[in-house]
Amino acid sequence: MKKYLLGAGMLAAFGAASAQSSVTLFGVIDTAYTRDGGSIASVSGLSSGNNASSRLGFRGVEDLGGGLKAGFWLEAGLNTDSGAGTTNASLDNVTASAAAGSLQFGRRATVSLLGNWGEIRLGRDFVPSYYNDTFSPFGVTSVGTDVVVQSNLIGQAQQRTSNGIHYFTPATLGGIYGQLHYALGEQPSNATPSATKDNGDYLGLRLGYRAGPAEVALAYGKVDVARTTGVNNDRSVASLAGSYDLGVAKLSGEYSLQKIRNTVGGAFGNGGTALVGTDTEGKSFGVGALVPVGAGAIKAGYSRIQVDNGHGVGTEPKAAKFALGYQHNLSKRTALYTSAARLKNSGGSASGATLTAAAVRVSGISGASTAPNTSSTAYEAGIRHSF
Amino acid sequence: MKKYLLGAGMLAAFGAASAQSSVTLFGVIDTAYTRDGGSIASVSGLSSGNNASSRLGFRGVEDLGGGLKAGFWLEAGLNTDSGAGTTNASLDNVTASAAAGSLQFGRRATVSLLGNWGEIRLGRDFVPSYYNDTFSPFGVTSVGTDVVVQSNLIGQAQQRTSNGIHYFTPATLGGIYGQLHYALGEQPSNATPSATKDNGDYLGLRLGYRAGPAEVALAYGKVDVARTTGVNNDRSVASLAGSYDLGVAKLSGEYSLQKIRNTVGGAFGNGGTALVGTDTEGKSFGVGALVPVGAGAIKAGYSRIQVDNGHGVGTEPKAAKFALGYQHNLSKRTALYTSAARLKNSGGSASGATLTAAAVRVSGISGASTAPNTSSTAYEAGIRHSF
């Protein structure tokens, strides 16, 4: 009854492992007790992926010879508190996936060709501007995550697109790196109204520079979400972010400008100020510090957002957030962590702009809400295990 | 084109396998021909998981040093007759998962810390009382399964909860073992009516003792499913179960007391007697014998259930079931099996209390129904393969 697991549909030579060709099973199980406290309602429970998004994936690289490689990557999001999948495998970058709660490779599904000229990647993956949101010590899924990320004004294309054609520069450009991302909305040529023909089309790019302790990157992305004749609901984000490692602490920051042309419907936050004007803008920034302490690290972050809703015609909701956390590494793969965050609303901003946005981000629990111009608070304490 | 499958996102040393740190792919494919015969309608087809629930899973353990370990476990249920997933990844222990038929880790999704003090486990997993249902030689998914299990009066929390915080005692207590399970329903603090604030909250515990050929365990579980103002629809189960191995036969038994406070709606069985009273109680017991014969074993079971619907005000449906089966082990991993069961209804009990309950349990086929106070019969013949 001897058995083994092969990496492909043939006998593999385990003894002659080569780094060039491999198939890897990997994942993250991250479960936390989270309390999300709003002025109207609070909710507590187990949440998933606060420290790092819970996931299960399969990836591989094949050496084709002559410096050429082929690679694939399938990665599904998980709610590790319930076993459900997280749903985000939009087919057209506009419509949400129908299969809520099911397992699907909505985090990433790509095939690549890699050479000394860089990488061409096809399929579903992060947009370039997303990477600028990851400089914060709290990442993009903690209760401590910057409001820069949680504002999520540009919708589906804030994080990923499907149907993407990506180019990444090689790692040999002396610290300079860049990427280009074009994605197709796959609308039929006779779409009605004709403005919707471009729905879901996305263009993004990013350029960065890494040198010693310093890194800085500029990113831009734009997605077409025109839905009605005469109303162009395009959304874009431009972002500058970077970090500097002082040794005793790694400092990071991001400035982000999000624009929505000819806003129709929607709201800033969940139950918050309705966005009704034209050319709404969201300006936000976040700064953070990661201070190594023994086998762990202390994290701190401050972020602000201000929305110019209709260029002076509408309201100007604002939110500011302060977060503090500690992560203790039991090993390279396993960590215990805890964070707390407090968010203050003003200018009419309500729950969504505050920690309900955090709750929305906190996979697995929802229901907290905060009245306009009041504050809310959230805590998390959990364990993150990678494999 | 040499390839291999790594257990994590890095090169692994296959030659130096250590039991302390591992990632394992595992599963069960169990498919049977099943005929479920009721007095109104019968149905036959291929079903899944009659001998052992069909599943696909990934689990792992990491040695953190100093006696501390971290572990994870992801396990999805399968309908191996159709390839669909079995759906049970409720987010709040009240509402069923939306993604019927999709693959999801609804059987188990947990992360653990283990030490010589025991195990702390977070996520979705069995409730303590479930383990008492597994003493029967037919397990919990055969047509021969005890009516104790099939009555399923307490709903979602009869088998598992999401959002669970579990503690398990270590294996070093001289045969004594125990577990504690608290799960959160994750309702918002302003839920309306306010009684629903506790919906899905669960508390369960189990204490057992194992010595030589004998084992006995006591289990209790209670879930809040209050849905309407003034109506407390709490459900609980208390159970005593055990087994004794005589060598020529392993005997087992379970007594279970299920209570529903202030019953509203619902029915005992599918299409059977409506449960309308207050404080409905279901008393059930099952006894079984497993007789090893060569490479296989003969199984026999008898079980009864009596429901006191509204404490003398309503009806008292009853059901009794006799089951006989044989399992032939082709190897440790693979077995052929067959079972037959006959169930007699009385006191107004109808299909659901009988083999339609079995049909509901038999993943992959449904549709058999039986008139009140009549009998029904079911057969199964299948193959179970583990990997």
Added chain:
Amino acid sequence: MKKYLLGAGMLAAFGAASAQSSVTLFGVIDTAYTRDGGSIASVSGLSSGNNASSRLGFRGVEDLGGGLKAGFWLEAGLNTDSGAGTTNASLDNVTASAAAGSLQFGRRATVSLLGNWGEIRLGRDFVPSYYNDTFSPFGVTSVGTDVVVQSNLIGQAQQRTSNGIHYFTPATLGGIYGQLHYALGEQPSNATPSATKDNGDYLGLRLGYRAGPAEVALAYGKVDVARTTGVNNDRSVASLAGSYDLGVAKLSGEYSLQKIRNTVGGAFGNGGTALVGTDTEGKSFGVGALVPVGAGAIKAGYSRIQVDNGHGVGTEPKAAKFALGYQHNLSKRTALYTSAARLKNSGGSASGATLTAAAVRVSGISGASTAPNTSSTAYEAGIRHSF
């Protein structure tokens, strides 16, 4: 932190790998840029599985000794452009699966016993007549795929059934091979109207002969899809296919006869001629050539279909298709490919019979449409990577 991946729930002896017992992870990631051009609407985007259906699977074989083996196979379809699953895990061979877009093992979910007498296989898998569609150099999912396949007149059972009981002859019959496939629709015995009692029941068989460069196979399949009293909507397919390898080119061909008794509703093609008569017949053939060129191969195919809708009472839609392609193999596992196809409709045939049928087959994009009696054109250029 040494780790490894075991093929089963126990420590495996990696050094003593034996071909008899194994568990294998495998898959295909195939993503292409596709343009599907109809006379009414065109659509372009990334599609999945044009060269070989994108998939992720787990399979294994266990040596039981004495020439007996047990095996399992779980295979899920993927949309690699979006990460969604492809949905086809029907429970009863009539109703589509509810969980659109979720991952499920709808391509194949089987358990087998294998001996020198052949193989018995239980679960969801291809129907026998499907294999006759695979002789074409374009396979069953390219824009170049024969209209034989794309007509898809017999619905769900054209490709697979759930609840199947299969028998396959052993490989030791001197080039002769055969298979028998019976599948259960699992309808209750009191189904109303009673004609629907047989819904989803399927019977199919295939007999073939392989000798040197030549292969020929005959296949038949019939599925009951009666839906209304007095209307028997049975569907059947009979097919003869084969190939001959000349060395400089491998030639292939298929003739297929599809019948629908007492047609109600439905349409030939998407938006095309409604099928309203009785005993509709679809006659189709396809011929193809695969010409090896260096590390790749040129492919060519021509196919025609003519539908006799109601035996002279209704219309007789026709479609003819010509396809040309080239595949360049970067390795055994990875290939670049491109194909173009032109389809001409006549006799009232419209989009569905043409390249919208191709679009329907092309997983991941849809929306192209063609007016009756006009032509349409499609292109694809992609990468297929197996693991």
